[in-house]
Every structure is written in structure tokens, then in C-alpha cells.
């Protein structure tokens with residue numbers, strides 16, 4: 001009884017396909033699997049670290065996420081004053 005869930009935005013380290021990685025638990029361990037190429041990786045019980053790894057792999061996405069925040073910071077003081 002495997003409950004596989006897709007990892008949004010995750011990129012397969014082997015075939016570089018996005019949104020092809022699923023995560024599932026088996027025997028108390030957590031695994032990642034690529035449904036595109038069959039890549040499989042055992043996770044060392046640290047989901048937060050793996051999420052950080054995913055973000056680091058998307059260097060472009062970090063700058064995309066920063067820009068809207070800057071815009072919001074610029075707008076907020078104007079509303080206050």
C-alpha cells in the first residue's frame with residue numbers, strides 16, 4: 001500500500017524533468033522516485049533539508065521570488081504615509 005505524492009517543482013537529478021518526482025514511504029523510510037526515468041532515492045528522514053536542496057537547485061526561482069517581495073516593501077511605506 002504505497003501512497004505516492006508528486007513533489008511540486010522538484011526536478012529529477014537524473015533526467016532533469018520537472019514535476020516527475022514522487023515521494024512515498026515504505027518500511028518507515030521515505031523515498032523519492034522519478035516516474036519519468038525510474039530514478040529512486042532514499043531520503044534521510046529530513047524533509048526540510050530536501051526542500052532546501054530543491055530551492056538551491058532552482059537558482060532562477062529564488063530571484064523570481066525575491067522581486068515581488070521588494071515591490072511589496074516599496075509599496076507598503078507609501079500606504080502608511
Ligand SMILES: [Zn+2]
Nearest residue numbers: 012015034037
Ligand atoms: Zn528522472
